[in-house]
Amino acid sequence: MIVAGRTLAGAVSWDADVVVVGTGAGGAPLGHALTQAGKSVVFLEAGPRVLDAEMNQRVPDMLARLYWDRGARVTTNGAFTVSQGRCVGGSTVHYTAWAMRPPRPILDHWTYHLKLTELDAKTIDPFVETVEKMLSTRPVQPHEVNAHNHLIERGANELGLRGGFVHHNRVGCLGCGYCLLGCAYNRKQTAANTFLPAAIGLGARLVSDAHVERVLTRGARVEGVRARLLDGGHGEVGTLTVRAPVVVLAAGTIHTPALLVRSGIGDASGQVGRNLVFHTTTTLFGLFDEEVAAHRGFSPSYVVDHAMDLERYPDRGYYLVPAFAAPAAIAPFLPGFGDDHATKMRAYKRLAGLSVMLHDASRGRVTVAPNGKPVIEYALAPEDRGQLVEGMIAAGRLLFAAGAKEVYPSSPGGMAFTSPDQLDYLTSFAHLENRVALNTPHPQGTCRMGEMRQTSVVDPWGRSHDVAGLYVSDMSVFPTSVAVPPSITTMALALRTARHLLATA
Ligand SMILES: Cc1cc2nc3c(=O)[nH]c(=O)nc-3n(C[C@H](O)[C@H](O)[C@H](O)COP(=O)(O)OP(=O)(O)OC[C@H]3O[C@@H](n4cnc5c(N)ncnc54)[C@H](O)[C@@H]3O)c2cc1C
Incomplete structure (x- = not known):
């Protein structure tokens, strides 16, 4: 089931096994894997669902519908534009679909130099292969x-x-x-036309136009999230609370740390939002x-x-x-x-x-x-x-x-x-x-993986150091720049986090 936020007016409350915030390269594969394993999964996406027939190839229209801040988001010094997707499928909807595996020297650097457990190519390759099969990489x-x-x-x-x-x-x-304005012919393989429909077909629920404001916690355990339901313009029609024992943040490198800070999570280490690359x-x-x-x-x-x-x-x-x-x-x-x-x-x-x-x-x-x-x-x-x-x-x-x-x-x-x-x-x-x-086009690293809470936000499987049941699955977990276009790596790590979550949660 996919519904738009405006169809759920009022104060709505749902229950699920897992709620995934964000539907891009980090959220979609993970949610699919968990749904496949029989979990009841709810995806919440701040942006709209944009159908192929609506991709009209006009720059102003598509920047407004597919990108945060119409593609004009800038750094405080005004020097860099930061392009990120805001729609069902996230940044994969307007990516150029250039597919590169995580380079072996980078994985070695993460594994042997930064001492991140099980990130070597031998462990990651099977996940990469699954992603490439799903995306018809060639x-x-x-x-x-x-x-x-x-x-x-x-x-x-x-x-x-x-x-x-x-x-x-x-x-x-x-x-x-x-390609950068979304594929009007549904030929480009993205999170929106691969992992997400597969998850929906297996029973996952997805709400678009649902901007998650806060992660809800009780003590040191996660309880769910609260989202504002948007009417597709600038207005708001209500709130959606999803109660779940597992919350996965996949809102991207800019929004995942913002959501953690808004929720008062990770303040102690001071690491949330740092290490942006x-x-x-x-x-x-x-x-x-x-x-x-x-x-x-x-x-x-x-x-x-x-x-x-x-x-x-x-x-x-x-x-x-x-x-x-x-x-x-x-x-x-x-x-x-x-x-x-x-x-x-x-x-x-x-x-x-x-x-x-x-x-x-x-x-x-x-x-x-x-x-x-x-x-x-x-x-x-x-x-x-x-x-x-x-x-x-x-x-x-x-x-x-x-x-x-x-x-x-x-x-x-x-x-x-x-x-x-x-x-x-x-x-x-x-x-x-x-x-x-x-x-x-590739901001990374603001919730980096690491063994020690003093220098990282999540552990090497994306698990929060601070709150039980809380995970991060997007490009923000990269400990350094991955050096190559990052969507394949993001998706492979998402599948790895899903497997670990199923084995341990
Ligand atoms: C112009 C461009 C071209 C690119 N080309 C390539 C390429 O050719 N090859 C490649 O490998 N990579 C490419 N990329 C990068 C690739 O798209 C990203 O690496 C990848 O999509 C990042 O995944 P993510 O899950 O971290 O974030 P995203 O895919 O951006 O997904 C995050 C999602 O979370 C949603 N969200 C954010 N905040 C909230 C909230 N509070 N509540 C609910 N939802 C929220 C966002 O709206 C978004 O949909 C490109 C990126 C851009 C911008």
């Missing part, structure tokens, strides 16, 4: 690679940079290119003579990974990732004003986009404002600033090597380079914050 096929990705491959080969074709989660993709991302655009039509097909298919050497450096590196989007999403990142900007936008079909995606060493923090909303602090550590500049120069050189006539960083200041030599100018920036547009 390598990109040659006929699926668009001109944009071929062009990036050409530039990489020209410079001798290592790269390769990726795996992804799509079945029968039509190549419309609107981004995959800081910035995009450079190249202008070509020929049509690229980067908006068609799916990006990324070909990724450059010459700067990633996790065996030797498990805590640094970056990827160069082809990235593009609809005109209204590209326009704010191109330089110039008035006629100059309009000229660049008219060349939209001749543009290529290449993002630098960092494996950050920086650490930020999520706190909570007096109105209960999360506040996000993040600034680049000097070593990350250096890596990002290095990555931007490498991306610019690659675009020139592929044949670009001009290269534009995403900069409100309107920089445009006409030759690779000019790219060194980027090294003169003392700060990148507010000089170039920075984004994170």
Whole structure:
């Protein structure tokens, strides 16, 4: 059963074995596994359920329906946008479906260096395989690679940079290119069209437009949660209390710590909300003579990974990732004003986009404002600033090597380079914050796993150190940046937490 919050007006109370807060990569697989095992599961999701037929591919409409704060959530310094999904299926609904396994050196780092029990590849691999089967993960096929990705491959080969074709989660993709606004054709495999319908089919209940305000506790035991039922706009129609002996928070890296703080849980250790880590991302655009039509097909298919050497450096590196989007999403990142900007936008079909995606060493923090909303602090550590500049120069050189006539960083200041030599100018920036547009699609780490309550929020299976029956299952549990697109890791850890929960709760 899936119902919208507005259909449950008044003060409603339900009972369940398990309540799962959030329906994205962390919540959906875990809820499915518990339902499969015979538990009565209730999912609560703050955002709406958006059907394929409603994915109209219009930027303002879909940002408003699928993303928190219409995709414009920013850090306190105004420098980073933080993109996160707010709908049934969470951020997987608008993800690009690039599938990567957790890298073995990162799992080794977590297991042997940070001493987290049973996180080695041998233990995690079976969960990863289950996730990949559910999402129909497969390598990109040659006929699926668009001109944009071929062009990036050409530039990489020209410079001798290592790269390769990726795996992804799509079945029968039509190549419309609107992945970031949700798949109108139901071809992209997400939490919303795999784990969730499977769980609902087995009897789980899901309430959308139900914003969980508080975790309810009695002494040191969890009792359930209380949610505000939203009418789909800004109004509220009632409250839903779900009483359950097990509560799983899967509200994502920004909202899970906020919910814990609002509920007065974890104050003693002072760890909740700390250890925030981004995959800081910035995009450079190249202008070509020929049509690229980067908006068609799916990006990324070909990724450059010459700067990633996790065996030797498990805590640094970056990827160069082809990235593009609809005109209204590209326009704010191109330089110039008035006629100059309009000229660049008219060349939209001749543009290529290449993002630098960092494996950050920086650490930020999520706190909570007096109105209960999360506040996000993040600034680049000097070593990350250096890596990002290095990555931007490498991306610019690659675009020139592929044949670009001009290269534009995403900069409100309107920089445009006409030759690779000019790219060194980027090294003169003392700060990148507010000089170039920075984004994170992958915030992680605010409720990190650990053996000791002084330095972590949950144990290595996602169990709260403070409250019995309370678990966390989302990207917030990562102890460090996972270095790769994180949804497969999040889902695999969710299945591992579910198995542990069934064995012990
Ligand atoms: C633009 C973009 C592209 C991406 N592309 C890729 C990719 O190609 N490959 C990849 O592996 N990863 C990608 N990701 C990342 C991936 O989507 C996330 O890693 C993953 O979905 C995170 O899972 P999660 O469970 O932590 O959070 P989410 O999936 O975001 O789920 C959290 C859910 O909790 C809900 N929620 C929050 N607060 C509350 C509350 N108080 N009450 C009830 N519900 C609440 C939210 O609305 C949301 O639906 C991308 C992300 C973005 C933003």
